[in-house]
Amino acid sequence: MANTPTIYFICGAGLGSSLACQMEAEEVLASHKIRAKTEHESVSSVGGIKTDVIVSAESFRPQIEKYDIDPSITLVYLHNIVDKDEITQKLIPALEGREA
Amino acid sequence: MPTSLPQLITEDHVVLGASPASWQDAIREAAAPLLASGAIGEGYVERMIEVVDRFGPYIVLAPGVALAHAQPDGSVARTAMSALTVPGGIAFSHEENDPVRLVLCLAAADATSHLEALKGFVQIIRDPSAVDRLVAAHSPADFRGALTPAPVD
Incomplete structure (x- = not known):
């Protein structure tokens, strides 16, 4: 059994849209x-960030890719978060x- | 501690029937009640606009609905939300969700106090007819009535 993965939801402020996305994703996961x-x-x-997966909006792709993200992290970009x-x-x- | 959506968006935090000239003005008009009630300072309004300038119109979360917000800092005195309806719509340059007819403004004083309200908000924006009801509201009382969460299926 694999360890429980960690998923980070990313947005500009880190408390509005990322959290809305997290809530939706939690229901999907459940x-x-x-x-x-x-x-x-x-x-x-x-x-x-140390995580397994990063979920963000397509509009953040350029910002996120500017960082040297650990290649073991899976990146997921959404059009509609x-x-x-x-x-x-x-x-x-x-x-x-x-x-x- | 009031935390649900209808508790945070009091009648004096609802502005109906606006026709802003730009998306920047839409955010300013949506934030005006929060500024007036002292929940936020002027700096927070400008930072909500900067977020969009920097990262694009991702705050337009669903067709016709924007959630204006920025990171909590010293310019947020308490967690609060306000709402602006723009029946004629205003462009935020979002590829799919323009025109925006409902702008919600979120000021979070910390990382968790707005959780329940945000949950209510997500339930509403999933349902286009619920958004229509909010945009069609004729009075702040009407608007708050339409915020009451639909029964969970």
């Missing part, structure tokens, strides 16, 4: 019976991919 540790943070702190379908389609395979 419905798939996937356990994960979820956190949220602002994009300015992304450089120092509160769209459960998109979260399901992208986050679930990302987590399953890590287990494999």
Whole structure:
């Protein structure tokens, strides 16, 4: 059994949209019976984050990619950060991919 | 400690029927009640605008709905929210979710006190008809009535 993965949700301020995304993702994870540790943070702190997965909006891709992100971290970018379908389609395979 | 969405968005924090000239003005008009009630300082308003200048219109979280916010700092006196309806819509240059007809303004005094309200907000923006009801509200009381969370299925 793999360790419980950590997922960080990233937005500009680290308390509004990232948290909204985290709430939606937690429901998606629960419905798939996937356990994960979820956190949220602002994009300015992304450089120092130790995590398994980072979830953010497409609009933050340029900022996030400026940082030297640990290549072992899986990056997931969403067009609509509160769209459960998109979260399901992208986050679930990302987590399953890590287990494999 | 009032934390639910209808508790934070009191009637005096609701501005209806606005027609701002720009998205910047929409954020300023949405924030005006928070400024007036002393929940935030002028600096917070400008930082909410800077967030969009820097990172783009990602605060437009759902079709027609923007959540203006910035990081908590000394210019937030207490956790508060306000709302602005723009029935004619205003462009935030969002590829999919323009025009914005509802701007919510979130000021968080710390990392957790706004959690419950944000949950209520996410429930509302999932449902386009709930957004329509808010934008169509004729009075602040009407608006607050439409904020009451729909029954969870």
